[in-house]
Amino acid sequence: MTATRVAAASWPAIGTTVRLVVTDPARLMPGRELLASYLAALDLACSRFRADSELARAESRAGTPVPVSEVLADAVAVALDAAAATDGDLDPTVATRLAALGYDRDFELVARDGPPVRLTVRIRPSWQDIRLDRGSRRLTVPPGVRLDLGATAKARAADRAAARLATRLGCGVLVGLGGDIAVGGAPPEGGWQVRVQDITGNPDDPPAGPSQLIAMTSGGVSSSGIAARCWRRGDLMLHHILDPRTGLPAPPVWRTVSAVADTAVAANIASTAAIIRGVGAPGWLDSRGIPARLVAVDGSVRTVAAWPPPQAAA
Amino acid sequence: MPSDPGDPRVPPSVLRRRGRSRLSAVTAGVGVAGVLATGAIAATLPGSTHGSAGSGAGGAGSAAKSGSGSSSTGSGSGSESSGGSSSGSSSAILPSAGSGGAHATSGAS
Numbered sequence: 001m002t003a004t005r006v007a008a009a010s011w012p013a014i015g016t017t018v019r020l021v022v023t024d025p026a027r028l029m030p031g032r033e034l035l036a037s038y039l040a041a042l043d044l045a046c047s048r049f050r051a052d053s054e055l056a057r058a059e060s061r062a063g064t065p066v067p068v069s070e071v072l073a074d075a076v077a078v079a080l081d082a083a084a085a086t087d088g089d090l091d092p093t094v095a096t097r098l099a100a101l102g103y104d105r106d107f108e109l110v111a112r113d114g115p116p117v118r119l120t121v122r123i124r125p126s127w128q129d130i131r132l133d134r135g136s137r138r139l140t141v142p143p144g145v146r147l148d149l150g151a152t153a154k155a156r157a158a159d160r161a162a163a164r165l166a167t168r169l170g171c172g173v174l175v176g177l178g179g180d181i182a183v184g185g186a187p188p189e190g191g192w193q194v195r196v197q198d199i200t201g202n203p204d205d206p207p208a209g210p211s212q213l214i215a216m217t218s219g220g221v222s223s224s225g226i227a228a229r230c231w232r233r234g235d236l237m238l239h240h241i242l243d244p245r246t247g248l249p250a251p252p253v254w255r256t257v258s259a260v261a262d263t264a265v266a267a268n269i270a271s272t273a274a275i276i277r278g279v280g281a282p283g284w285l286d287s288r289g290i291p292a293r294l295v296a297v298d299g300s301v302r303t304v305a306a307w308p309p310p311q312a313a314a
Numbered sequence: 315m316p317s318d319p320g321d322p323r324v325p326p327s328v329l330r331r332r333g334r335s336r337l338s339a340v341t342a343g344v345g346v347a348g349v350l351a352t353g354a355i356a357a358t359l360p361g362s363t364h365g366s367a368g369s370g371a372g373g374a375g376s377a378a379k380s381g382s383g384s385s386s387t388g389s390g391s392g393s394e395s396s397g398g399s400s401s402g403s404s405s406a407i408l409p410s411a412g413s414g415g416a417h418a419t420s421g422a423s
Contacts, residue, residue, distance in 0.1 A: 006417065021417045178423030188417075195416035200423040203416040213416055225422030258420060 004172075004188035010202070013039045014047070016154065017200060019176030020165075023188050027169040034168060035161055035175065042157050045071040046149045055147060062143040065133070073137040075153040076130070082152045082269045083127040089273040091127045091244035092147045126244065155180035155222055155268035162264075176200075179223040179271075182264040183216060191215030196258040196293060198227040210301055212293060214308065220264025224271040225256035225295075241275045252297050253278035259285065259292040260307070 007025035009032050011018050020035055022028050045068075047053040058066045068076075079092040130147070131140035141147065154177040162175040166185030173184045174192050179200050183192050195203060197211035200223070214221070226241060226249070243250045259270040270290045274281035282304050285292045291307040303309055 008417065016423045019418045174417055176418040176420070179420045181418055181420050192418070193416045195419045197419055197421040200419050200421040203419050207419070207421075221420050223420040223422060228422035256422060 006172075006188050011036075014043045014154065014157075014177070015049075015150075016178035017176075019174070019181075019203075021174040021176075021192070022165075022169060023172035023186065024169065027171050031165050031169050031173065034165055038161050038164070039157065039177075041071055042075075042153065045069050046075045046153050048146060048148055048150070055149070058139050059141050059146055062141050062145065065131070065138040065140045068137050068139045070137065073132065073134065073139065075149045075156060076132050076139055076147070077134055078152050078156045078265055079147070079149050080127055080130060080132060082265070085269060086273040086276075088127065088244055089276045090151055090269060092149055092151070093126055093130070093145050094148055094242045094244055094247070151272055152265055152268055154178055155182075155220065155263075155265040158182040158264040159220060179225075179258075180220065180264045180268050181222070182220040183218060187217040191217045194221055196221070196223055196256075198225055198256045198295065200228075210295055210299055212301075212308070214260075216260065219260060219262045220267045221258060221260045222264055222267035222271045223256055223258040224268070224275050225254070226250070226252055226275065227255050241272060243276050250276045251278055254281065254294045255297045255299075256295040257281065257292060259290050261290060 004023050005025055006021055006023055007028040008019065008021040009028055010020075011032075013036065018035065018039065020028070020031055022031050043050070044052070045054045048055060050056060054068055054072045058068060058072070076092075079090070082090040083092065125142040125145050129142045129145070132138070158175045158177045158180045159182045162173050162182035162184035164184075165173040165175065169185075172186045172188060172192075175182050175184075181192075181194055193213060193215055195207060195211050195213045197207040198209040201207070209227075224241060228240075241250050242248060254275055257271040257274040259267045259274070261267040261270060267290075270285060270288070270292060274285060274292065274294065277284055282292075282294060282302060286304040289305050291305040292303065293307050294302045294304070296302070
């Protein structure tokens with residue numbers, strides 16, 4: 001049996017690490033160029049940290065229907081679908097709260113330590129107050145609201161990029177954007193090898209903490225967790241996954257949740273919602289048949305649905 | 315809805331059975347490309363042809379990062395490597411799948 005050759009590249013973009021793997025090494029560079037171009041367009045459309053982004057412009061015209069690009073309209077649509085599918089667990093309007101907690105710029109620039117923050121509880125508009133006319137692609141952002149599309153936009157981008165690159169390049173493709181991974185085209189022999197772990201890193205480096213190697217041939221895998229993007233304000237350790245109901249970081253029940261689904265965005269929705277749902281997450285995931293691996297804050301591992309059992313872990 | 319993590323209209327028992335059948339088909343077919351094409355996820359069991367988690371098993375050495383990124387090429391068996399790719403920002407030739415390494419990692423980021 002002839003082994004499948006693969007080629008891989010990694011580089012930083014859109015505030016995370018991009019990973020591209022292709023089954024035809026000769027297609028790596030064209031693939032990288034296509035992916036970089038796609039991500040640049042995504043960043044310009046959806047970044048909440050760029051004053052010149054299309055999202056920032058829509059927010060600045062609060063209350064007014066603003067024509068938006070297909071990229072931004074799609075990202076907002078997916079975010080709203082995610083909110084609906086999780087009964088509001090994934091609410092893109094938490095960006096306002098994230099900023100109040102100190103995460104108001106690219107995370108590399110966020111001070112890891114700082115004075116206590118004063119928080120005020122207010123009834124704010126939620127995702128249900130965002131208006132998106134999907135036909136005419138007009139977006140209306142309520143006054144005082146900022147949107148964080150990052151929870152689902154990266155996963156959606158991985159899905160779209162993997163499908164497009166597989167078609168354009170004519171080979172198997174894996175696209176990883178941080179913890180969100182999508183694959184397209186024919187996989188390599190043995191499937192795409194993905195190691196789930198607490199924090200995304202270089203696959204050639206040994207993982208810190210519990211990990212597991214899985215193989216996948218289609219769909220997507222996503223991991224969400226509280227081990228990354230943490231910062232301190234006063235005596236409080238904060239992380240970036242907020243419970244919209246409290247406006248505060250979700251209580252630390254699971255430090256990492258990984259899920260597999262037909263798409264990376266569906267996996268992302270499941271893994272992020274699981275962090276927010278805490279002790280209720282295993283039952284919620286199992287009731288939906290979503291294979292998932294949950295790592296508790298003490299490092300113990302629990303799996304649900306068809307996820308391989310922990311004893312198969314590396 | 316493509317972003318719905320599980321269709322609530324489908325009974326949970328059906329969803330679970332669907333997930334198991336998908337997994338078992340792939341698990342049984344690890345290493346057999348024809349079977350793998352039908353599935354989505356499989357455990358890579360310790361001792362299997364694809365080894366376990368951890369760093370790449372030596373070979374051409376670790377990735378030599380430079381600049382803002384890295385790239386590598388390798389074979390599925392890990393026994394040979396293709397010509398080095400040039401990304402313009404780095405270069406390294408590494409074994410990939412089959413040598414104990416992973417194509418990618420998924421964790422919080």
